[in-house]
Amino acid sequence: MSATQASSQQADSKAPADIIGQLQRAASAEEFFQLLDVAYDPNVVNVARLHILKRMGQYLAGEDLAGLPAAEATARCKAVLERAYADFVASTPLDQRVFKVLKDAVAPKSPRAPAFVSLDALK
Structure with a gap:
């Protein structure tokens, strides 16, 4: 195995951490869409940016990205963001009621x- 192949294989084993690290460093929802090459309507993102990212996090929690090659980890993250x-x-x-405050607003x-204060207690 050449040094280039070993380096490539090592990079692939770190891939999930790399894409997750890039997403963690993203400063805006738009950066998530750009990093993962997902088309979006700015009007939708302006209204629901935090909700979209929260939902993405919920979906990612169900994904096992450990040990995946870079391309596959990125593809999974992209699919989750698209969803x-x-x-x-x-x-x-x-x-959608992603956040607790919205869930609580409609909770029964x-x-x-x-x-009850008895009249005797008022003396």
């Missing part, structure tokens, strides 16, 4: 017993 983006093209952040409220 997350598609969720918000088809519906709104309010419909548990009925509370009315506060």
